[in-house]
Amino acid sequence: MASETPVVASPAAASPRRRPRRVGERLSPRRYAATAVATFVVLIAVWWAATAFGLVDPLFLPGPDAVVAKLIAQAQNGQLWSDIAVSVYRIFVGFLLATVMALPLGVLMGANAHAEAALEPLIDFVRYMPVVAFVPLTILWVGTDDAQKFLIIWIGTFFQQVLLIADAVRQVPVSFVQLGETLGMGRAGILMRIVFPSALPRIWDAMRICLGWAWTWLVVAELVAATSGMGYRIMTAQRFFATDTIIGYVLVLGLLGLVFDQVMRAAGRRMFRHQRAAS
Amino acid sequence: MTDSIDRSAAPAGAAPASGGAVSAGTPKIAIDDVTRRFGEVTALQQVNLSVAENEFVSLVGTSGCGKSTLLSIIAGLDAPDEGTVTVSGRGVTEPGRDRGVVFQRATLLPWLTAQGNVEFALRGERLSQAERRDAAREVLAQVGLEGFEGAYPSELSGGMQQRVALARSLSYRPDILLMDEPFGALDALTRADMQRLLIDVWERHRITVVFVTHDIEEAVLISDRVVVMSPRPGRIRAEVPIALDRPRGEHSREAPEFRAHAHDILAMIHERAAQ
Numbered sequence: 001m002a003s004e005t006p007v008v009a010s011p012a013a014a015s016p017r018r019r020p021r022r023v024g025e026r027l028s029p030r031r032y033a034a035t036a037v038a039t040f041v042v043l044i045a046v047w048w049a050a051t052a053f054g055l056v057d058p059l060f061l062p063g064p065d066a067v068v069a070k071l072i073a074q075a076q077n078g079q080l081w082s083d084i085a086v087s088v089y090r091i092f093v094g095f096l097l098a099t100v101m102a103l104p105l106g107v108l109m110g111a112n113a114h115a116e117a118a119l120e121p122l123i124d125f126v127r128y129m130p131v132v133a134f135v136p137l138t139i140l141w142v143g144t145d146d147a148q149k150f151l152i153i154w155i156g157t158f159f160q161q162v163l164l165i166a167d168a169v170r171q172v173p174v175s176f177v178q179l180g181e182t183l184g185m186g187r188a189g190i191l192m193r194i195v196f197p198s199a200l201p202r203i204w205d206a207m208r209i210c211l212g213w214a215w216t217w218l219v220v221a222e223l224v225a226a227t228s229g230m231g232y233r234i235m236t237a238q239r240f241f242a243t244d245t246i247i248g249y250v251l252v253l254g255l256l257g258l259v260f261d262q263v264m265r266a267a268g269r270r271m272f273r274h275q276r277a278a279s
Numbered sequence: 280m281t282d283s284i285d286r287s288a289a290p291a292g293a294a295p296a297s298g299g300a301v302s303a304g305t306p307k308i309a310i311d312d313v314t315r316r317f318g319e320v321t322a323l324q325q326v327n328l329s330v331a332e333n334e335f336v337s338l339v340g341t342s343g344c345g346k347s348t349l350l351s352i353i354a355g356l357d358a359p360d361e362g363t364v365t366v367s368g369r370g371v372t373e374p375g376r377d378r379g380v381v382f383q384r385a386t387l388l389p390w391l392t393a394q395g396n397v398e399f400a401l402r403g404e405r406l407s408q409a410e411r412r413d414a415a416r417e418v419l420a421q422v423g424l425e426g427f428e429g430a431y432p433s434e435l436s437g438g439m440q441q442r443v444a445l446a447r448s449l450s451y452r453p454d455i456l457l458m459d460e461p462f463g464a465l466d467a468l469t470r471a472d473m474q475r476l477l478i479d480v481w482e483r484h485r486i487t488v489v490f491v492t493h494d495i496e497e498a499v500l501i502s503d504r505v506v507v508m509s510p511r512p513g514r515i516r517a518e519v520p521i522a523l524d525r526p527r528g529e530h531s532r533e534a535p536e537f538r539a540h541a542h543d544i545l546a547m548i549h550e551r552a553a554q
């Protein structure tokens with residue numbers, strides 16, 4: 001009877017051969033996170049080693065320990081928080097102004113061929129004018145207080161947002177508009193109840209991307225002429241060779257941008273979960 | 280060109296538009312000498328067709344022969360370059376709630392539930408919120424979607440999405456239902472289900488339907504009359520009244536007339552144009 005047992009599978013079949021990763025194949029979330037963290041760890045380790053072993057002058061590149069210590073000190077005396085608060089306030093006002101104005105114009109341009117022809121080439125042209133070059137002009141126009149920061153952020157994000165929002169509206173399937181027509185809805189109803197909600201996930205993405213840029217324009221404006229804010233602190237730190245402050249603030253700026261982006265991403269995923277799953 | 284030349288390829292079973300199951304009186308839909316061009320392409324050339332009240336007419340033909348264009352023109356979503364379309368005695372100039380449209384891909388609004396999508400169509404009616412809710416529930420139940428009212432389109436299969444789309448179109452009781460390959464994207468089993476459902480719904484509601492399909496058996500199974508179109512330029516080659524008893528169902532496929540009709544229509548589609 002024992003001799004009748006079926007042949008045992010070959011040893012090769014017992015241990016599954018690992019298939020090579022296909023082009024474009026994704027990692028599991030855990031592996032992804034581990035790999036991403038490893039990159040940061042390696043980078044910080046190299047930075048730390050370069051400074052700890054005296055390979056670079058700490059005056060130009062202080063070690064990560066020194067940068068963190070400086071940031072902690074500034075957090076404790078409140079300077080870091082007040083600088084962040086001022087900059088975030090400017091971002092919010094400038095960006096909100098740009099968004100509130102870009103929304104109706106972008107929707108109009110996306111939905112109406114005449115508006116598109118009248119405005120798109122113009123806005124496309126303006127958007128390629130370097131924002132930085134407007135800094136001196138805006139100072140002459142409105143001075144160096146908050147209004148000038150709002151204006152720079154507005155110039156840097158309004159035109160981009162209009163174009164992105166118009167594009168989001170144009171992506172709405174024609175069949176959705178036809179559905180509205182067959183239901184006897186008027187143009188305004190179709191625009192408000194079908195086109196706009198349908199374009200909203202993409203509009204949200206456009207806002208998220210532009211918010212990221214807003215940080216760049218703000219810091220540019222604050223570097224040139226300001227008496228407060230993250231950019232101003234970096235500028236004064238340069239005068240005192242406080243490279244630890246400069247690097248610390250640059251890192252915080254990066255972190256703030258990342259946090260805002262992630263918050264908006266998460267909010268978008270929540271708000272538009274059914275829409276995203278459908279497309 | 281006259282009708283008789285246009286339809287020279289039709290076999291003995293074919294009849295002019297006003298014959299067959301069509302009752303006398305003014306037609307519900309009258310298409311007169313409609314021509315539609317897209318640049319070089321003549322999508323429709325002098326098309327004449329009339330559809331009686333409560334008749335179920337299918338348009339069949341190879342891809343690109345102008346079926347969708349003709350349906351869009353009846354819906355008022357597109358306009359002919361020449362000729363006229365009359366619905367219920369009035370010239371068609373724009374879309375309206377007297378004509379419901381079911382598109383090939385269920386155009387459900389993804390941010391609304393099944394219930395929300397049907398209620399969306401009922402916004403144009405003078406109904407209280409509660410009435411609207413009940414009406415939507417009822418029509419969803421009619422298409423077999425009881426218990427799925429709260430589901431979002433992304434959570435529904437293709438067949439269920441088409442059921443919602445059908446429910447949405449039925450909800451506000453249009454006189455005419457225009458359907459453009461509504462089951463074209465579904466698998467064979469789901470399609471058979473949907474055909475049964477449509478037969479059932481139509482035999483209960485009795486509304487005028489123009490149904491575009493490239494599935495000949497589907498057309499024969501459901502329709503009172505099948506209109507065969509030919510491409511380049513798009514025109515009507517023949518009209519075939521379907522002599523199958525109602526109520527129809529799977530058993531109708533067994534009838535000898537079913538095979539004969541399907542065979543004839545296939546032959547007409549494949550025949551090369553006479554001229």
Ligand SMILES: Nc1ncnc2c1ncn2[C@@H]1O[C@H](COP(=O)(O)OP(=O)(O)O)[C@@H](O)[C@H]1O
Pocket residue numbers: 317320321322340341342343344345346347348349513
């Ligand atoms: N909007 C359009 N622009 C240009 N050509 C079109 C348009 N709509 C349809 N056509 C052309 O008209 C012909 C008929 O198209 P259609 O009505 O969609 O055919 P069917 O639905 O029978 O497949 C095709 O040759 C198609 O390419």
Ligand SMILES: [Mg+2]
Pocket residue numbers: 346347348
């Ligand atoms: Mg078509």
